[in-house]
Amino acid sequence: DAMVIQNPRYQVTQFGKPVTLSCSQTLNHNVMYWYQQKSSQAPKLLFHYYDKDFNNEADTPDNFQSRRPNTSFCFLDIRSPGLGDAAMYLCATSRVGGYEQYFGPGTRLTVT
Amino acid sequence: QKEVEQNSGPLSVPEGAIASLNCTYSDRVSQSFFWYRQYSGKSPELIMSIYSNGDKEDGRFTAQLNKASQYVSLLIRDSQPSDSATYLCAVTTNTGGFKTIFGAGTRLFVKA
Numbered sequence: 123d124a125m126v127i128q129n130p131r132y133q134v135t136q137f138g139k140p141v142t143l144s145c146s147q148t149l150n151h152n153v154m155y156w157y158q159q160k161s162s163q164a165p166k167l168l169f170h171y172y173d174k175d176f177n178n179e180a181d182t183p184d185n186f187q188s189r190r191p192n193t194s195f196c197f198l199d200i201r202s203p204g205l206g207d208a209a210m211y212l213c214a215t216s217r218v219g220g221y222e223q224y225f226g227p228g229t230r231l232t233v234t
Numbered sequence: 235q236k237e238v239e240q241n242s243g244p245l246s247v248p249e250g251a252i253a254s255l256n257c258t259y260s261d262r263v264s265q266s267f268f269w270y271r272q273y274s275g276k277s278p279e280l281i282m283s284i285y286s287n288g289d290k291e292d293g294r295f296t297a298q299l300n301k302a303s304q305y306v307s308l309l310i311r312d313s314q315p316s317d318s319a320t321y322l323c324a325v326t327t328n329t330g331g332f333k334t335i336f337g338a339g340t341r342l343f344v345k346a
Contacts (some may be wrong), residue, residue, distance in 0.1 A: 149323055162242070162338065162339075163338055164238075164322065164335075164336040164337055164338040164339065165278070165322075165336045177331070197317070210277075212253050212278070218332075219281075219332065220265060220266045220326040220327075220328055220332040221266065221332070222266075222268055222280050222283045223268075223280070223324075223334065224280065225270075225277040225279070226277060227276070227277050228276070228277040230275075
């Protein structure tokens with residue numbers, strides 16, 4: 123089945139220790155997104171790519187970076203995680219044109 | 235600030251009843267509307283998409299869109315305990331690029 127895969131599903135890191143989250147997709151969608159979601163809140167868009175065209179949200183902290191080396195893969199790097207970065211990180215994909223987004227299972231990040 | 239508003243709930247309905255979930259949005263030029271279901275600790279799952287005024291039915295789910303009043307709703311008929319989840323409304327607007335905004339969701343409890 124075509125899907126969006128995220129690894130790892132759970133990640134524990136220490137305060138200030140860099141961490142990388144990965145996402146891959148077999149849907150062959152041009153658009154990929156990274157969201158941060160905290161408890162009882164809406165998913166907050168961090169970045170999105172149209173193919174390799176990178177789009178950074180204005181309020182995404184500089185601590186967060188992203189890479190998309192090819193159509194199938196996308197990475198989220200958190201350079202110096204703080205306690206406030208503990209959240210669920212969601213990867214999603216869609217076709218170009220404002221169509222529905224398909225989410226991966228998410229990565230739950232804990233910062234100690 | 236473009237917004238999507240939902241009543242946070244919880245909305246509690248008995249098993250077999252109709253659950254009615256509502257969402258309002260502020261950007262008049264919004265063009266694509268989605269409902270996602272999110273179980274606790276899981277990622278959002280697409281339930282319905284609707285693009286034009288009126289009703290769209292899929293099984294027990296009906297999405298209703300009224301662009302003049304800027305609201306979209308989701309009706310769940312014959313509610314089941316397994317429908318207990320948070321329902322996220324998402325709205326996409328094309329303003330020189332497609333942008334999707336999520337509401338914070340309505341928690342639904344279906345009592346057996």
